[in-house]
Amino acid sequence: GAGVSQSPSNKVTEKGKDVELRCDPISGHTALYWYRQSLGQGLEFLIYFQGNSAPDKSGLPSDRFSAERTGGSVSTLTIQRTQQEDSAVYLCASSDFHGTGNQPQHFGDGTRLSIL
Amino acid sequence: AQKVTQAQTEISVVEKEDVTLDCVYETRDTTYYLFWYKQPPSGELVFLIRRNSFDEQNEISGRYSWNFQKSTSSFNFTITASQVVDSAVYFCALSEAGRSQGNLIFGKGTKLSVKP
Secondary structure (H helix, E strand, O other): OOOOEEEOOEEEEOOOOOEEEEEEOOOOOOEEEEEEEEOOOEEEEEEEEEOOEOOOOOOOOOOOEEEEEOOOOOEEEEEOOOOHHHOEEEEEEEEOOOOOOOOOOEEOOOEEEEEO | OOEEEOOOOEEEEEOOOOEEEOOEEEOOOOOEEEEEEEEOOOOOOEEEEEEEOOOOOOEEEOOEEEEEEHHHOEEEEEEOOOOHHHOEEEEEEEEEOOOOOOOOEEOOOEEEEEEO
């Protein structure tokens, strides 16, 4: 079946603009995760959704970052007033309902975000 | 605190050599899960294996094998008779059952280069 799909693959934008990144998880996966991968920080967890709910948003790096998920499926990660330090690859993953966090997460190809 | 350490930043081997990638983890949870992911040059993170903290049995899958030792908090990955296609960055990750979000805590990764 289809894997996790992310769009766009690449996004180049000017500092100060808003960007929206989209994630379409594997059908039937109730858990959805956003991570950020950058050279200096490695792979950082941003936010987790179980269904449409994100119980803890403390992983988001600043209040310029927000995320939502609708219909228990597609999720969007929005970055407002982008800064150069936001440049990174944003990865989305999904898994079956994790219960105790043991289900493998399956990752999309990521969105490479470059802020000029 | 939870942490995953991959001390080897880069490893270079010649094809057909065996290579072991080290992973050491820290957690206070008694129930946790360990994972290995492969990230080839194309960028997608590919799930390789999951282990739970109650199962210390080593696992072999083709040329890949994993050695989980709770006594040393290690979960090492060995590739036997390496091939050029094994060239990638390999990430070890931890997920704790007590962590409601089930997010993965990644090591910094080991870049493996297999030369013909």
